[in-house]
Amino acid sequence: MNLLKYKNYEALSEAVAEKMILQIISKPNTVFCLASGNSPLKAYEYFVEKVQKQNIDYSQCVFIGLDEWVGITPDDTGSCHYFLTKNVFEPLNVPTENIYLFDGLAKNLEAECQRINQAIIENNGIDLIIVGIGMNGHIGFNEPGIAIDNYVHVVDLDSVTQTVGQKYFDKPMLLKKGITVGLQFFLEAKNALLMANGSKKAAIIKQTIEGEITTAVPSTIIQLHRNALVMLDEEAAGNLV
């Protein structure tokens, strides 16, 4: 596991965007798996800007959403679907056939899991998975206590996630379940990038990097990844030895 620290959120985001660009340059048919949420927001803005300025050809790239809230419509501004569409896919005009996002309203959630499982397998696995970290150490919606050997699966959301998740919505929401790419795909991804910013993430980042590996803190699983990069701003790195 490698660790890179940046002065602030802007510098961190710029560096994450640059990693995404370099990834496409080294493998034009990159399969990305992308988190939503506040952490990667600016990185995606920089990514779009760099792609456009540098005329990067992303026409062969495949984009897979990391997770979704079950029961939330794709056009709800708090959904992961909306977030990635508005911040990455629409600005870049990514062809729809290259995008795989969960439908949080799917009647058959098991079939929805299989659809994304298949998409990942048929595209020969994830090249770069970009994740944030929850206050409880979740990765995607892989909540504390989750088994490592999960591919795409439906989860009961932890109470911390149910509460913290309210920040994405403009009115109180019932957030009981999620659908997520599992830790097995995370571990199998050729490259894993975890990014975090802000002092509120400092404690969980310390546990993730310096703590013992345990599914009670799913993010500690990153220590088992053969090609993982943790990118932090100074505040998120503030508690590290």
Ligand code: F6R
């Ligand atoms: C979102 C996701 C979550 C977030 C995490 C941190 O797609 O998978 O695991 O990455 O909850 O959220 P932010 O970045 O909003 O602090």
